[in-house]
Amino acid sequence: MGINIAVIGGSVCSKKFYKIARDTGRLIAQQGWTLVCGGGFGVMEAACKGAKEKGGFTVGILPGYDCREANDFLDVNIPTGLGCARNVLVVRSSEAIIAIDGQYGTLSEIAFAFNEGKPIVGIDSWQIKGLIMVDSAEEAVKKTKYFLERKK
Amino acid sequence: MGINIAVIGGSVCSKKFYKIARDTGRLIAQQGWTLVCGGGFGVMEAACKGAKEKGGFTVGILPGYDCREANDFLDVNIPTGLGCARNVLVVRSSEAIIAIDGQYGTLSEIAFAFNEGKPIVGIDSWQIKGLIMVDSAEEAVKKTKYFLERKK
Amino acid sequence: MGINIAVIGGSVCSKKFYKIARDTGRLIAQQGWTLVCGGGFGVMEAACKGAKEKGGFTVGILPGYDCREANDFLDVNIPTGLGCARNVLVVRSSEAIIAIDGQYGTLSEIAFAFNEGKPIVGIDSWQIKGLIMVDSAEEAVKKTKYFLERKK
Amino acid sequence: MGINIAVIGGSVCSKKFYKIARDTGRLIAQQGWTLVCGGGFGVMEAACKGAKEKGGFTVGILPGYDCREANDFLDVNIPTGLGCARNVLVVRSSEAIIAIDGQYGTLSEIAFAFNEGKPIVGIDSWQIKGLIMVDSAEEAVKKTKYFLERKK
Numbered sequence: 001m002g003i004n005i006a007v008i009g010g011s012v013c014s015k016k017f018y019k020i021a022r023d024t025g026r027l028i029a030q031q032g033w034t035l036v037c038g039g040g041f042g043v044m045e046a047a048c049k050g051a052k053e054k055g056g057f058t059v060g061i062l063p064g065y066d067c068r069e070a071n072d073f074l075d076v077n078i079p080t081g082l083g084c085a086r087n088v089l090v091v092r093s094s095e096a097i098i099a100i101d102g103q104y105g106t107l108s109e110i111a112f113a114f115n116e117g118k119p120i121v122g123i124d125s126w127q128i129k130g131l132i133m134v135d136s137a138e139e140a141v142k143k144t145k146y147f148l149e150r151k152k
Numbered sequence: 153m154g155i156n157i158a159v160i161g162g163s164v165c166s167k168k169f170y171k172i173a174r175d176t177g178r179l180i181a182q183q184g185w186t187l188v189c190g191g192g193f194g195v196m197e198a199a200c201k202g203a204k205e206k207g208g209f210t211v212g213i214l215p216g217y218d219c220r221e222a223n224d225f226l227d228v229n230i231p232t233g234l235g236c237a238r239n240v241l242v243v244r245s246s247e248a249i250i251a252i253d254g255q256y257g258t259l260s261e262i263a264f265a266f267n268e269g270k271p272i273v274g275i276d277s278w279q280i281k282g283l284i285m286v287d288s289a290e291e292a293v294k295k296t297k298y299f300l301e302r303k304k
Numbered sequence: 305m306g307i308n309i310a311v312i313g314g315s316v317c318s319k320k321f322y323k324i325a326r327d328t329g330r331l332i333a334q335q336g337w338t339l340v341c342g343g344g345f346g347v348m349e350a351a352c353k354g355a356k357e358k359g360g361f362t363v364g365i366l367p368g369y370d371c372r373e374a375n376d377f378l379d380v381n382i383p384t385g386l387g388c389a390r391n392v393l394v395v396r397s398s399e400a401i402i403a404i405d406g407q408y409g410t411l412s413e414i415a416f417a418f419n420e421g422k423p424i425v426g427i428d429s430w431q432i433k434g435l436i437m438v439d440s441a442e443e444a445v446k447k448t449k450y451f452l453e454r455k456k
Numbered sequence: 457m458g459i460n461i462a463v464i465g466g467s468v469c470s471k472k473f474y475k476i477a478r479d480t481g482r483l484i485a486q487q488g489w490t491l492v493c494g495g496g497f498g499v500m501e502a503a504c505k506g507a508k509e510k511g512g513f514t515v516g517i518l519p520g521y522d523c524r525e526a527n528d529f530l531d532v533n534i535p536t537g538l539g540c541a542r543n544v545l546v547v548r549s550s551e552a553i554i555a556i557d558g559q560y561g562t563l564s565e566i567a568f569a570f571n572e573g574k575p576i577v578g579i580d581s582w583q584i585k586g587l588i589m590v591d592s593a594e595e596a597v598k599k600t601k602y603f604l605e606r607k608k
């Protein structure tokens with residue numbers, strides 16, 4: 001059974017964040033972790049693409065009742081029909097969270113992460129009290145490893 | 153059928169915010185609106201207490217499976233067993249939201265309000281892009297009235 | 305704080321079941337209980353109508369994001385945006401359940417009631433192992449009173 | 457992206473149903489479908505075990521906040537913290553459902569399947585109006601194939 005790590009971020013993003021998210025996905029795959037996300041485009045797609053490039057495994061917890069909003073790099077789709085309430089499930093199903101950029105959906109996931117005591121690290125994301133920011137995909141994954149080791 | 157207005161804020165709060173929340177609850181009742189909240193203590197309790205003082209109606213959407221965490225000023229309890237995922241329901245069930253102070257739970261509700269396009273106003277709450285801040289219960293309710301009129 | 309009792313049943317029903325549901329709503333109101341339902345038509349509407357005729361209080365936990373599917377006899381609407389997943393909340397928010405007739409939605413609520421250990425009684429509803437059937441609104445409410453007393 | 461097929465059934469089951477569930481899991485894997493279940497023991501464990509024996513892929517949508525109730529044959533765990541409300545997600549995330557034996561949780565999933573228009577077939581499960589019963593794992597999977605082809 002794998003370790004789930006979530007990558008959260010907007011369904012629309014700049015090239016800069018697309019690259020960071022893809023790098024993050026690659027590193028997650030190289031750690032042997034399962035990548036969980038909201039299944040959509042932008043940061044979510046980029047992270048999944050990166051993970052698949054490195055032979056990783058990807059799960060998308062989708063807002064709709066079907067796979068219409070799913071990106072092309074998902075191994076497993078979980079349509080929920082819950083709309084943005086599915087954000088809670090992205091957080092609950094993961095052992096740690098990496099936030100990259102993002103809009104209000106991402107903000108709700110950051111808030112839920114703190115609310116449910118899940119470790120979280122951000123790259124250029126919402127400036128929220130308690131959210132540790134790092135500068136790169138490498139640092140985000142390094143920090144996530146640290147979280148997982150501390151938990152044992 | 154009443155108009156639901158949510159008051160969101162921490163289950164622990166200072167005397168200052170307790171007073172503001174109570175004033176807000178009173179003004180909500182005087183408008184004839186139904187007060188919706190997470191059903192807990194702190195800001196939630198204060199708002200419900202204020203609403204009941206003015207003959208208003210109060211609903212608590214509770215995180216647990218029973219009424220253990222409910223404050224004493226609720227006309228209707230909705231235990232959900234969803235934990236903090238019930239925050240989504242506080243937002244969805246209301247036509248506008250007033251955020252007072254608050255911790256990460258409140259932040260998740262603010263994020264969901266923006267995510268679902270619900271009008272929201274804050275009093276000394278999280279400094280989030282797009283969140284209009286006002287200085288008093290009076291102004292918060294005035295702003296909420298404006299939101300409701302614009303919607304018609 | 306009131307005691308929530310759910311009436312569950314189809315959004316379309318025969319005159320016979322409309323009358324039974326209305327009688328059930330009346331008796332629930334006369335007990336001083338709050339009537340919780342899915343907020344829709346058919347059995348739900350009838351129960352709410354009956355409750356309001358006797359000065360009772362009614363809550364509708366709605367499947368949609370707004371009040372479009374709400375009947376006209378609700379004091380409080382809780383739009384959830386959860387679709388038929390809101391059925392779980394109808395069960396969780398109530399201390400006992402009365403099932404009248406009903407289709408698959410009602411069946412899901414009956415199943416959840418057993419799953420979550422909530423007392424339930426049926427009138428001409430699904431023949432499910434463990435579901436006690438009674439013949440009238442009066443007997444259903446009498447049985448519900450018995451459940452509540454046993455719980456104390 | 458795989459096709460999700462759910463196997464639902466009790467977390468406790470007889471040897472007879474354990475064997476049927478395991479056979480069902482094997483056949484699901486041989487079709488190249490992803491097996492989705494509630495992640496627990498009994499029928500769920502048996503189906504996952506069978507799927508893994510044939511190189512299939514398994515997903516468990518868990519009721520708790522962590523993997524404590526997970527069986528040993530899951531590739532992906534989705535802890536939800538929703539309790540038995542997660543049953544809705546088992547149904548929503550799958551394109552067709554196979555019910556084997558089962559208690560009230562299974563009944564709620566059968567009801568949701570009908571409620572949400574998902575094709576479902578049963579093996580010695582609840583006798584519910586509309587639920588097609590078959591006698592073996594082979595027939596259940598054959599019926600499921602028929603459902604999927606009709607959908608195209």
